[in-house]
Amino acid sequence: MRHVGTKAVAQVAVRQPQPQPRDSLAFLRGWSRNPVAVGGPFASSPWTARRLARAVLAAAIPEGGPILELGAGTGPVTKALAAEGWPPERIVAVERDPELCRYLNDHLPGLRVVQGDALDLAALRARIQLQSVSAVLSGLPMRAIAPDAASRCYDAAFQFMPPGGSIIQYTYGFRPPVDPAGSPLALDAAYLGREWRNLPPMAIWRYRLARGRRAAR
Numbered sequence: 001m002r003h004v005g006t007k008a009v010a011q012v013a014v015r016q017p018q019p020q021p022r023d024s025l026a027f028l029r030g031w032s033r034n035p036v037a038v039g040g041p042f043a044s045s046p047w048t049a050r051r052l053a054r055a056v057l058a059a060a061i062p063e064g065g066p067i068l069e070l071g072a073g074t075g076p077v078t079k080a081l082a083a084e085g086w087p088p089e090r091i092v093a094v095e096r097d098p099e100l101c102r103y104l105n106d107h108l109p110g111l112r113v114v115q116g117d118a119l120d121l122a123a124l125r126a127r128i129q130l131q132s133v134s135a136v137l138s139g140l141p142m143r144a145i146a147p148d149a150a151s152r153c154y155d156a157a158f159q160f161m162p163p164g165g166s167i168i169q170y171t172y173g174f175r176p177p178v179d180p181a182g183s184p185l186a187l188d189a190a191y192l193g194r195e196w197r198n199l200p201p202m203a204i205w206r207y208r209l210a211r212g213r214r215a216a217r
């Protein structure tokens with residue numbers, strides 16, 4: 001058993017998932033279709049995926065609902081969450097690329113896949129039809145996204161969570177992927193570390209609203 005806050009999570013699978021050649025090929029194809037949106041030719045490594053999964057589970061609000069994953073790609077972090085005891089049935093994955101959505105549907109039974117633009121999360125919320133989520137995991141390439149669009153996406157993500165909710169964001173860069181100083185939200189950004197066993201090395205950040213405040217609208 002692992003514990004998320006006070007909630008025990010059954011260890012449904014213990015083996016760390018290893019990437020399959022078909023995962024890498026599907027990801028590479030996605031990158032060739034849209035290099036900017038996908039961010040790089042390689043999906044998150046198993047080490048990164050496990051660190052991200054643990055960071056999300058540590059931040060998840062017990063009884064908050066499913067985990068919302070933005071930009072799931074071929075699902076390495078989704079699988080790592082399952083390996084850590086959080087089953088795909090309790091994850092909603094938003095992905096813009098239709099072929100990657102098909103891939104997720106085919107390879108992660110039980111996962112709810114929503115094809116759409118995560119930057120328009122406020123509008124997607126009607127389609128997702130959930131009251132709340134316990135944490136948000138974002139693989140969106142925030143460094144390539146306009147700051148106001150990134151802030152709108154984060155605003156909608158925080159509205160989706162009970163007060164105290166967290167967004168776990170990963171990035172190849174060295175600076176906060178969404179700059180709190182350039183955002184109208186009262187963002188509190190915490191650097192959780194860098195996973196060097198990733199191509200390129202990946203930094204992990206946790207965002208909260210300062211003092212748990214909801215964003216001014």
Ligand SMILES: C[S@@+](CC[C@H](N)C(=O)[O-])C[C@H]1O[C@@H](n2cnc3c(N)ncnc32)[C@H](O)[C@@H]1O
Pocket residue numbers: 030037038039040042043044070071072073074075076077094095096097100116117118119139140141
């Ligand atoms: C850096 S990759 C991360 C993929 C995967 N989560 C991983 O860790 O390997 C970014 C993913 O976000 C998706 N993406 C980019 N912009 C998006 C958007 N606006 N809405 C939904 N998905 C988006 C891309 O198609 C890609 O699958």
